[in-house]
Amino acid sequence: MLISQMFKRKPCVFSIECFPPKQTANFEKMKQTLRTMSELHPDFISVTYGAGGSAGGVSTVEVAQYLKQDIGIEPLAHMICMGSDRSKAAELLRQLEAAGVRNVLTLRGDRTPSRPESPDFAHASDLAAFVWKTQPEFDIHAACYPEGHPEAANLREDVANLRFKQEAGASHLLTQLFFDNGHFYRFLNLARREGITLPVSAGVMPIVKRSQIERTVALSSASLPSEFTRMISRYQDDPQSLYAAGIDYAVQQLRDLIEGGADGVHLYAMNDAAVAKAVYEGISDLL
Template structure:
């Protein structure tokens, strides 16, 4: 099923997971999927490892198993910056054979360990290519606070419009911790004529190391309220976990009240956190 169709009948709840690292047992990811299945999410997306890494080879298999073994809809991530057109064509063929209908089309992060290919410079290039070479539901990423490489918020929204015009059927936001950024972004998107469903990406932060990594990688702004909570509980792991879950639930409750199209939870392969959040919000999803 193409996940864009879900938004016509319901508020969507989806999860993101990532393939196991080389040092982890592959059973860990399937144990995670088994536990997430109990929540019955609308779909589960599977990330693609950094250009050429071992984890990237597992994306197709895991996404295929989610759909064909566990009976849940799946989305395969596909970053293009380190791929040729020939490689992408092969992957699209593999996706089709596995019954995967949904692709999250990304540019991907620049990795200095790999020589960049020149076939796809932007995600919009990949989206156009997928549109021309298959019948897939195409999902694109968006950035409530603006992509850090964009010179202005206006430039960022224009780039997003190019993705949608190229064929993106739905959007998932990068994580954010202040809902006001999302509401302002949603308004800008509407003004720009972007009328596809937008899922809000939410990540429950449950430890200090995770916060530091977020600051260095995604550059999301951390509100004073969030920092106060994290500082208060950073030396108490259990309290920190519960505070992070509570903060995420608070965000989601407000987003649902404001008519969000869907929630995409960055689970960090932690089904316990996903279950806790679902238990807190499930009745609101259908209200």
């Protein structure tokens, strides 16, 4: 099923994100995690980019195929510009088509030493346009940033650039994680004023371990509201209490988003089925 159709059938679409294991030996453990997550009735599960093969680990295609064919959950397979070109992108689309996967999230991807700039896709919108032209039956999805992309001059410029993704065939936007819902609502109002009509899923990550704090903030560039920082200050040396407080913070954030009319909510669960289950139990009555 095309994910874009889900937004026409229910008021709030619920999804979860997972990432392929870096070692093939851990795939069986991940399969159990995915089976447990499927019991939470997500509308789709997003699979981050993993090359697999000679690069080692498990590929996005393998995880997406398992979700689609073995569990019956619709996957959203990530594609990135970095380290790719038209030939590699076409081959990935061919593999996804063979696996029965039709939903893709087109991203630029993080710059790393092992991933050179793409000669063909300078921006995620270029990759989206390529997919739209190459595989018009695919459902294309794109990312957005409630606080603006770190490389954008400002939020208004970043939101204006979303028109390129919309015009390139994107049918749905998925946000970077954030901890202050006020940023999401301001972003959404600005996007609608700029003519962005696509449904938007709000991304939330429960912070349940001290080790997540600096790493997550550094990667996401998300600002931290005072309520969140007080929680961290109070419980950072108490793992059990931090876990409970982190779950509760995410639950309250998601409940507000659902009740506030978000088209969808997306849970960055970091392959932790227990966290996903705990959060889901706090919002299931609204879904």
